[in-house]
Amino acid sequence: MGMTITEKILAAHADKDFVQPGDNIWVNTDVLMTHDVCGPGTFAIFKKQFGENAKVWDRDKVVIIPDHFIFTKDAHANRNIDILRQFVKEQSLPHYFDVGSDNYKGVCHLALAQEGFNRPGEVLFGTDSHTSTSGAFGMFATGIGNTDAAFILGTGKLWVKVPESMCFEFVGTFPEHVMAKDVILTVIGDIGVDGAAYRAMEWRGDAVMKLSMEERMTLCNMAIEAGGKNGIIVADDVTTDYVRQRTDAPYKIYHSDDDAKYFFKKTYDASEMEPVVAKPHSPDNKAKVSECQDVKLDRAYIGSCTGGKITDFIAAARLLKGKRVKIDTFIVPATREVEQDLYKEKMGGETLMDIFKNAGAYLGDPSCAACLGGPKDTFGRAADNQVVISTTNRNFPGRMGSKQAHVYLASPYTAAASALTGHITNPAEFLDN
Amino acid sequence: MNKVIEGAAYVLGNDIDTDQIIPAEHLVYSLSDPEERKHYGEFALSGVPADRAGLPEGNIPFTESGRSESKYSIIVGGKNFGCGSSREHAPACMEIAGVRAVIAESYARIFYRNSVDGGFFIPFECAARLVEEIKTGDDLMIDLNANTVTNRSRKKTYDLKSLGEVIEIIEAGNIFEYARKMGMMPSASDGPQ
Numbered sequence: 212m213g214m215t216i217t218e219k220i221l222a223a224h225a226d227k228d229f230v231q232p233g234d235n236i237w238v239n240t241d242v243l244m245t246h247d248v249c250g251p252g253t254f255a256i257f258k259k260q261f262g263e264n265a266k267v268w269d270r271d272k273v274v275i276i277p278d279h280f281i282f283t284k285d286a287h288a289n290r291n292i293d294i295l296r297q298f299v300k301e302q303s304l305p306h307y308f309d310v311g312s313d314n315y316k317g318v319c320h321l322a323l324a325q326e327g328f329n330r331p332g333e334v335l336f337g338t339d340s341h342t343s344t345s346g347a348f349g350m351f352a353t354g355i356g357n358t359d360a361a362f363i364l365g366t367g368k369l370w371v372k373v374p375e376s377m378c379f380e381f382v383g384t385f386p387e388h389v390m391a392k393d394v395i396l397t398v399i400g401d402i403g404v405d406g407a408a409y410r411a412m413e414w415r416g417d418a419v420m421k422l423s424m425e426e427r428m429t430l431c432n433m434a435i436e437a438g439g440k441n442g443i444i445v446a447d448d449v450t451t452d453y454v455r456q457r458t459d460a461p462y463k464i465y466h467s468d469d470d471a472k473y474f475f476k477k478t479y480d481a482s483e484m485e486p487v488v489a490k491p492h493s494p495d496n497k498a499k500v501s502e503c504q505d506v507k508l509d510r511a512y513i514g515s516c517t518g519g520k521i522t523d524f525i526a527a528a529r530l531l532k533g534k535r536v537k538i539d540t541f542i543v544p545a546t547r548e549v550e551q552d553l554y555k556e557k558m559g560g561e562t563l564m565d566i567f568k569n570a571g572a573y574l575g576d577p578s579c580a581a582c583l584g585g586p587k588d589t590f591g592r593a594a595d596n597q598v599v600i601s602t603t604n605r606n607f608p609g610r611m612g613s614k615q616a617h618v619y620l621a622s623p624y625t626a627a628a629s630a631l632t633g634h635i636t637n638p639a640e641f642l643d644n
Numbered sequence: 645m646n647k648v649i650e651g652a653a654y655v656l657g658n659d660i661d662t663d664q665i666i667p668a669e670h671l672v673y674s675l676s677d678p679e680e681r682k683h684y685g686e687f688a689l690s691g692v693p694a695d696r697a698g699l700p701e702g703n704i705p706f707t708e709s710g711r712s713e714s715k716y717s718i719i720v721g722g723k724n725f726g727c728g729s730s731r732e733h734a735p736a737c738m739e740i741a742g743v744r745a746v747i748a749e750s751y752a753r754i755f756y757r758n759s760v761d762g763g764f765f766i767p768f769e770c771a772a773r774l775v776e777e778i779k780t781g782d783d784l785m786i787d788l789n790a791n792t793v794t795n796r797s798r799k800k801t802y803d804l805k806s807l808g809e810v811i812e813i814i815e816a817g818n819i820f821e822y823a824r825k826m827g828m829m830p831s832a833s834d835g836p837q
């Protein structure tokens with residue numbers, strides 16, 4: 212019987228020829244990533260279980276990326292960064308991207324990709340649920356908690372139940388005003404927030420393979436919002452071009468067999484996709500943008516690992532260029548590299564940075580910022596009963612700050628179009644003329 | 645492992661996510677500091693919208709303000725319990741508040757793993773939906789041998805699903821103790837300290 216790409220990667224990392232869904236196996240880890248929120252807890256458990264002076268299993272495979280509560284006066288949050296520094300020093304870890312240094316990166320999932328830690332065929336665990344993002348590189352990547360991360364730090368291994376796979380195929384070409392965010396919100400709306408629970412979400416089809424790495428990352432990023440264990444897209448030339456610009460490390464490309472077994476398969480006609488939003492307070496509360504035009508907004512937020520990549524800002528800039536926003540609009544590049552690109556990337560002679568400034572948007576430092584609310588002084592944090600349109604990935608009550616706020620999840624195109632009008636707006640209105 | 649878990653029920657609905665279990669702004673406290681970790685008990689489940697906190701009536705705070713322990717030790721939930729982020733502060737805060745077991749229709753996988761591997765409490769799945777059957781404050785008794793939960797306030801017994809293979813980790817205490825039993829890690833006595 213054939214295997215899916217997810218099954219093949221897991222089998223290879225468990226030194227097995229064959230695995231099937233439901234098997235509990237111990238897999239070897241290629242990369243373990245942690246950040247400022249979960250690193251300190253992970254290190255404390257590691258020390259308690261393996262000893263104060265224990266060394267991590269492989270220094271070169273540990274990546275530590277502070278990104279969540281970064282630019283705050285909150286003393287506890289800053290103490291967490293000190294704990295990261297201390298651990299990095301004790302263990303002489305080479306892959307640490309400190310806040311306030313030239314080496315600072317920003318949001319971990321994009322930083323992993325940009326720094327060459329995403330490589331086809333590998334197994335990556337991260338103490339963050341959106342670790343699934345890295346599956347866009349044809350690798351197995353999933354989120355874990357502090358205990359599991361501490362276990363990996365000591366042993367390099369973790370038990371995994373091999374997931375069943377679900378296949379989402381998109382054929383044809385997506386309309387110009389439809390982004391990967393619309394695609395993933397559509398799928399989550401179709402299958403529900405637990406529709407892929409414990410399963411792998413495999414993306415396929417020529418429409419998907421025409422997407423940039425950034426857009427592919429958006430698809431895999433939100434697998435977790437459908438309960439998925441991982442998202443995955445087979446590596447192709449687009450993938451290897453991206454990887455080779457950033458690392459010389461070896462990689463291995465796996466393909467799903469033709470006779471691999473899927474729990475679920477669905478083929479979508481890409482050309483029929485439309486811009487959608489997820490209404491409050493759940494990522495599966497899908498509605499077509501055209502049905503929500505009367506929703507008045509207080510602010511727009513464009514940022515996060517889902518919607519703060521350079522392609523997201525190029526999309527937003529296309530609409531904001533030469534116009535003024537009607538509502539408070541927050542722009543938060545996910546990483547330093549994205550921020551630098553905002554200064555470099557030009558549209559009609561104007562940099563993206565200038566386009567946003569001239570449009571009247573506020574610009575934040577690269578980090579998670581208000582994607583997860585954060586301490587009270589966090590940039591862009593939702594207050595009171597504000598109605599927010601956001602390119603982030605979760606709109607649970609209180610996720611972006613205030614429990615009373617109403618968050619609509621949308622693509623960067625839709626968020627930018629809505630920023631210009633003050634109500635939820637179909638970007639097609641701006642792109643077609 | 646105790647073969648019986650008794651306690652008062654606290655009932656919640658579907659899709660209780662980790663931001664409701666522990667809002668992100670509180671994640672700054674240390675889980676290893678004995679004093680600071682108490683805050684987690686204090687804020688456990690504090691993000692659940694008031695009208696859905698403690699069903700069916702709602703508006704029942706899980707912990708009384710200023711206290712870090714709850715009088716409820718068994719959570720009854722609906723589908724997809726613990727969805728959202730991977731933060732282990734979620735099961736940890738529940739344990740700190742005194743939760744010994746959760747009985748839900750289904751779980752989000754990271755939360756489930758964290759509960760088992762960290763040994764915070766036992767995540768049971770129920771064969772039938774209990775959210776409408778049990779009221780916050782009901783006196784429950786979970787029998788691990790029989791795999792049942794009895795609502796002693798209403799004299800009704802329900803089947804729980806088998807814990808399956810994870811029972812071995814639960815019985816060991818957590819993933820580390822399990823690995824020691826399996827010889828994957830040195831035992832605590834001949835450990836590296």
Ligand code: SF4
Pocket residue numbers: 279318319320339341515516517578579582583603604
């Ligand atoms: S940007 Fe948001 S979703 Fe992404 S890692 Fe940061 S907090 Fe998590």
